Amino acid sequence: MxxxxxxxxxxxxxxxxxxxxxxxxxxxxxxxxxxxxxxxxxxxxxxxxxxxxxxxxxxRRDTMVLYSTPSWMPHVTALLMVFSMILFVAAYIPKNWFKAKFHHPQVLSVKTWAVAHLLSNGVAADVVLFGAFLLWAVLSFSAARRRDRANGTVYAPGNVIGTSITIAAGLVAWSVFALLLHGPLIGVRPLGY
The missing domain is CATH 1.10.287 (Helix Hairpins)
Structure with missing residues (x-):
């Protein structure tokens, strides 16, 4: 640890x-x-x-369980990860609603990712990892919003094209990671296959 x-x-x-x-x-x-x-x-x-x-x-070799979650919780995690991936790519795609609304979608992506995984993982190592990232994301988002207010930062409005591209890219990223990469890289198949 x-x-x-x-x-x-x-x-x-x-x-x-x-x-x-x-x-x-x-x-x-x-x-x-x-x-x-x-x-x-x-x-x-x-x-x-x-x-x-x-x-x-x-x-992770130490499997001390701090809490257990219901068997359906991985499905909630998978759904939250769809939103996390959309928010993640929103930081890089211009003129999308997510960036216009939240200003720092990548940090919100980390927050969503951490919460999603804390809902499904009660093993000590997982709680330390995801809990640390959640705390960082909360502090980072707050600091970024304060900087924006202090600097008078204005974000470009989103439009249908930018938002549609963002959602499509997020769904593709989620599909590739959840279905193809998560199992080989992390050792857990989030959807069971």
Whole structure:
């Protein structure tokens, strides 16, 4: 569990600079330059992610169950993951309703992903992983909305085309991950096949 927590600290720590140390981040970008900062940020993120994955795999060997969920809950998780994938892709597709309405759909995607998985997984390692991401997403979304208000950020309105493309791309992403990749990569087949 310690390696999982270390991975979470590294990965979520670097992703929390805009939450807890935005001034420091700004001064580092000014001192280093944007691209060197992005390179350092990426390197630390990758390191944290690798440690997190290794730690999670090790921690999952301990099957201490903190709570049990009903047998139908994975279906709720699968449905929530459809919305999570739509929100995730909404961050990258212009002129969609989700970005116009929520402003930070990718962070909401992480929040939805974490809640969805906490509903289905009561094993200690899962609760630590998804609980940490949920806490980060709540803090990140709040900080991003405060920055938007302080900067007077205005988001472009969505339209039918952008929103339709976003929903279609989210459904494709969900289908590929849920049906093809989740089992081989994570070891769990969310829909049973």
């Amino acid at each position: 310690a390696i999982l927590i270390l991975g979470l600290v590294i990965f979520l720590g670097i992703h929390s600079t805009r939450i807890f140390a935005d001034g420091w981040r700004t001064s580092m970008v000014a001192r280093m330059g944007l691209w060197p900062w992005k390179g350092l940020y990426t390197a630390i993120s990758i390191l944290g992610f690798i440690v997190l994955v290794i730690g999670f795999r090790m921690a």
